Amino acid sequence: MNTQVFERALRNSQPDAGQVIERKTDKATFDLKAYLSEKRVEVEAALDQSITVVYPEKIYEAMRYSLLAGGKRLRPILCLASCELSGGTIAMAMPTACALEMIHTMSLMHDDLPAMDNDDYRRGRLTNHKVYGEDIAILAGDGLLAYAFGFIVEKTKDVQPTHLLQVVSKLSYAVAATGLVGGQVLDLESEGKQNIDVETLKFIHAHKTGALLEASVLSGAILAGANQDLLQRLTHYARNIGLAFQIVDDVLDVTATTEELGKTAGKDEKAQKVTYPSLWGIEESKRQAQNLVDEAKAELSPLGEKAIPLCAIADFITARTN
Known part of the structure; x- marks a missing residue:
């Protein structure tokens, strides 16, 4: 692993010292920065x-180049947090x-291509x-996508087979x-058009960005055998933070620098x-982003202290700078 790249990404993906999000509880203060x-x-x-x-080396090197490039790792962390919230363990959720x-990572690699968003x-x-x-x-993006599903099936331990199948289905969907894919298609078709309304924009981002964020939250809970009430709450939470995440992304595209x-x-x-x-x-x-985050946290408030990590991550979405 490129340690310098990882450490730089780790620093860049955290809020500034003045923005560190803490959630007070009766017993202690939750340090989101340390948790993340x-x-x-x-x-x-x-x-x-x-x-x-392994052979052919080039394709595996290309896959690792983007996979290990750092970043917030928000989706896997959401999966781990929801699994723990639902009574599961880090070990059972880590392959997913x-x-x-x-x-x-595949979606970013393909999104950056000249035929898509064309980024350097x-x-x-x-x-x-x-x-x-x-x-x-x-091909490296294709390789990561296909590899992901096999990795879940081969590496997941101590999870009921029906739960594992539900997770594979959820990620596929x-x-x-x-x-x-559907969200990306509509996003491309909407470029240069001035008659796009809010509902169309919400549809694009609920699919292009929100669907995988929702799957991240729900997959951890499904692995742990969460009941329908909890899954419903997590679904509402995930859809709200997914849209809030995209709104903040849009704002940062205007207000932040390329370096940030x-x-x-x-x-x-x-x-x-x-x-x-x-x-x-x-x-x-x-x-609007803050309202969505507040609604997301309200969904989990009946769960008490065990929901603090997910609520703090929701706060992080509006506080982040990249």
């Missing part, structure tokens, strides 16, 4: 062991957490196709035309995309 750091280290270690370089990051940088380093070429970047984002800033305006700030303005977009 601890879980991220565990996820990074598991990802580093998940794919080894790694698979989620493989799928997410991702997570502070050259995008995969700039290093390995478009052909290998496409989230990444297919019913989810990420680790990818090219101002891409949405250049591509003539309709975004939440373009419809609502910056301040109203921030307010």
Whole structure:
């Protein structure tokens, strides 16, 4: 693993010292910064062991290049947190957490291609196709997507087979035309059009961004055997933070620098995309994102202290700077 790259990504993906999110409880103060750091280290270690370089070396090197490029690791951490909330363990959820990051990384690799959003940088380093070429970047993304599902099935232990099948189905649905792919298609078709309304924008991002975030939250709970009431609460939580995440992304594309984002800033305006700030303005977009986060936390409030990590992560979504 490239230690310098990981450490830089770890620093960049945390809130500034003044923004560290703490949630008071009767017994202690929950330190989200420490929680995210601890879980991220565990996820990074598991990802580093998940794919080894064998023949033909180039494709495996390309897969590892993007998979180990750092980042917030928000999706795997959500999976781990929801599994623990539901009475499960880190060990039973880690293979799915790694698979989620493989799928997410694939989506970024393909999104960066010239035929899509055409970006030269991702997570502070050259995008995969700039290093390995478009052909290998496409194949490396395909390789990560296919590998993810086999990894879940082969590596998951101490989970009921029916629960494992539900997770595989959930992830498949989230990444297919019913989810990420469908959202990306409509996003591409909407570029340059000025008649896109809020409902269409919500549909795009509920599928392109929200579907995988929702799967991340629900998969951990499903692995642990969560009941329907809890799954319903987590579904509402996940859909709210998924939309809030995208609204904040749109705001940061306008307000943050390329260095802060680790990818090219101002891409949405250049591509003539309709975004939440373009419809609502910056301040109203921030307010809408905060309302969604508040609703997400309200869904989990009856669960008490065991829901604190997920509630704190919801707060992090609106406080993040990249």
